[in-house]
Amino acid sequence: MLKRTPLYEAHVKLGGRMVEFGGWSMPVQYSSIVDEHLAVRRAAGVFDISHMGEVTASGPGAADYLNFVLTNDVKKLAVGQGQYSMMCNERGGTVDDLYVYRIGEQEYLLIINASRIIADVYWLRQKVAGWEVALENVSDVIGAIAVQGPRAVDFIDVPFSGEPKPSTLKKNQIATLAFDGKTTYVARTGYTGEDGFEVIAPAEIIEKVWTALLAAGHASCAQPAGLGARDTLRTEVCYPLYGHELDENTTPMEAGLGFFVALEKGDFIGREVLADQDVKGVKKKCIAFKMRDKAAPPRPGYPIWSSGADSVRIGQVVSGTQSPSLGVGIGIGYVPPESAAPGTVIGIEVRGKRWAAQIVKKPLYQKPKK
Amino acid sequence: MSSKVPEDLKYARSHEWVRVADDVATIGITDHAQHELTDVVFVELPEVGRKLKAGESCAVVESVKTASDIYTPVSGEVTAVNKAVVEQPALVNSDPYGQGWFFQVRVSQREEMDKLLTAAQYKNQIGG
Numbered sequence: 001m002l003k004r005t006p007l008y009e010a011h012v013k014l015g016g017r018m019v020e021f022g023g024w025s026m027p028v029q030y031s032s033i034v035d036e037h038l039a040v041r042r043a044a045g046v047f048d049i050s051h052m053g054e055v056t057a058s059g060p061g062a063a064d065y066l067n068f069v070l071t072n073d074v075k076k077l078a079v080g081q082g083q084y085s086m087m088c089n090e091r092g093g094t095v096d097d098l099y100v101y102r103i104g105e106q107e108y109l110l111i112i113n114a115s116r117i118i119a120d121v122y123w124l125r126q127k128v129a130g131w132e133v134a135l136e137n138v139s140d141v142i143g144a145i146a147v148q149g150p151r152a153v154d155f156i157d158v159p160f161s162g163e164p165k166p167s168t169l170k171k172n173q174i175a176t177l178a179f180d181g182k183t184t185y186v187a188r189t190g191y192t193g194e195d196g197f198e199v200i201a202p203a204e205i206i207e208k209v210w211t212a213l214l215a216a217g218h219a220s221c222a223q224p225a226g227l228g229a230r231d232t233l234r235t236e237v238c239y240p241l242y243g244h245e246l247d248e249n250t251t252p253m254e255a256g257l258g259f260f261v262a263l264e265k266g267d268f269i270g271r272e273v274l275a276d277q278d279v280k281g282v283k284k285k286c287i288a289f290k291m292r293d294k295a296a297p298p299r300p301g302y303p304i305w306s307s308g309a310d311s312v313r314i315g316q317v318v319s320g321t322q323s324p325s326l327g328v329g330i331g332i333g334y335v336p337p338e339s340a341a342p343g344t345v346i347g348i349e350v351r352g353k354r355w356a357a358q359i360v361k362k363p364l365y366q367k368p369k370k
Numbered sequence: 371m372s373s374k375v376p377e378d379l380k381y382a383r384s385h386e387w388v389r390v391a392d393d394v395a396t397i398g399i400t401d402h403a404q405h406e407l408t409d410v411v412f413v414e415l416p417e418v419g420r421k422l423k424a425g426e427s428c429a430v431v432e433s434v435k436t437a438s439d440i441y442t443p444v445s446g447e448v449t450a451v452n453k454a455v456v457e458q459p460a461l462v463n464s465d466p467y468g469q470g471w472f473f474q475v476r477v478s479q480r481e482e483m484d485k486l487l488t489a490a491q492y493k494n495q496i497g498g
Contacts, residue, residue: 032408033434228435294457296412297432322411322434329412351414351430 005050006143006203007210014224022115024051026227033228037324040192040233041367044149045225046213049198050206053117053139055124058107061132066100066108069127069269071252073262077102082172082187084260087120088270092251092277096120097242099189101174109174109185109200111144113242127269143206147213148196148233151220156197158216159209160186166197179212180205191230193237193363235319236365238288238332244300244318245286245332253277254334255286256362284315285340288362291329291348295355297322298331298348305347305354306339314339317348323365330364331357373402373496376467380483381492382443387467388486390477395444398471399431399462402496407433410462415451415473422446422475424482429472431462444482446475 002025011018016027027048029036039045057066066074072085082101086094096116101109112120121137128135147156156166162177166186169175174187182202190196201209214222231241240246245255252261253274263275291298298320306314320331331348339346342361347354379387385403389396404410412432422428422442429440451473455461462470477483487495 028435029408034409037434232434294412296414296430296437297434299437322432324409324434 003051005048006206007048007050010207010210011048011224016224016226019227021227022051022113024114026051027224028228029226030224033226033232034324036223036225036229037232039221039223040149040194040225040229041325042150042221044147044152044155044196044217044220044222045192045229046210046217046222047146047148047225047227047230048210049146050143050203051114052144053112053114053120053137054142054144054200055110055112055121056107056136056138057110057124057133058104059133060106062106062108065128065131065133067265067268068131069124070098070100071261071268071270071274072100073265074100074102074108075265079103079105080173080175082174082189086246086252086257086260087123088252088274089248090269090273091249092253092270092273093248094242094246094250094252094255095123095248097240097246097257099187101185101187103174103176103185111198111200116242141203143201143203143209145199145201145206145210145213146190146192146196147199147217147222148190148192148225149194149222151222152194152196152217154220155213155216155222156186159212160184169197179209184209191239192233193239193365193367194233232321232324235321235330235332236323236325236363238362238364241319250284250334251277251282254282254284281337283336284334285337286318286332287335287340287359288330288332288364289346289348289357289359290326290364291331292356292358295329295348295357296350297329298350298357302331303349304333304335305349307345307347307356311347314346325365329357373400373405374467375400375402375489375493375496377489379467379489380443380486381489382441382486383495384441386440386443388443388483390483393477393480394449394474395446395477396471396474397442397444398466399440400492401466404463404466404470407431407438408463409434410459413455413459413462413472415456416448418448418451420448422448424479431459440472442475443486444475444477444479446478448473449476450474
């Protein structure tokens, strides 16, 4: 049986179309993916992300421990700040990509992928020996909601009490606030390429938070948005989705996420391989591409071919869709570095037929400058 | 919310409709199907002249999320395809029984029509 988030009933009531995602029953859409996608780009969307996992790490050794298991440098975080990071295995392959927030002097909150909760917690516990840190998997008792879009800032303060006001947060900052008398975190982060916030609250109040956010956002044209739009939004801005751009055989360097690997911080799991790739380069590279003309939208698993008379298969699509913002097929895939330059024309094989595409600089979509 | 199921058409369980005039069958997908797919962004149609067997997968309709196969409900040779729907896939959403048709076949086995669902039977299937 699929797992349900505390918002399952709320989704059904809103007419959400429930589908399986990483073992969870989640709304793929309420109205339509395009409608919800454009609402997030133009106004605001409210997403249930309660399926995601939460793990706390606390104690005098928490920072050192996290710096050993994660690629980014948590010692750069002041209390109330977060950062994106990878967790790698000894081969440099990615166990998960996650957000780590420093919520106290010696207390950290990790937000991990729903599909990776079991693998991550097993991994984290395996590596914990010898460190003065207590780990707690609070995934089942915590819910989360993402409020994303240019108008999110107009109403995010309404449901919460305490300081600082979420609207005053800078990117990647997190505030410890209260809702209904319960500790609730609001971070200025997201997965859509828009300004926005992520609210992390106890599961027993998350439906009230959901209702309060939708009510507060009503005048700003906020609407519930499903996983379908979440995926098209993140694909347009080339944010990785675990299981697509990242897996245990793919390193952050190959994925183009070297910025989140702090090689200078000292030893950590996977460092040897990642440092080596940093100097010598990688064998496969994550690229973004746009279909030319009117073509079938690319999908995960489709073969990528080089162009020209001596065309050979050079890689595979890992994410792809029709871009609601751009109106063309867009995709992300892996190819050898010598074929990865922006401007390179490639062929995407769709049901036996090849369609022309062009590698472009990431992100695929950029907000028009005002 | 109830989908339109015109009385004068026949239906396949896989959500295609068939309209027969003389011996030419016009085929498309139902209002229910387009609503389930939402936001059709790409349509791939069979070649004119291709001989199809009833139940054969011969076209593809893609929404933002996924690609779905379309099966011909009747056997016969493809005599025409709707180029407008290739140019403007959204016609499948806006006018599934009219401008959003997919292809036409010259029906080779008329008795296949009797195996298809009536409007009432199809309505029953989709719970409308």
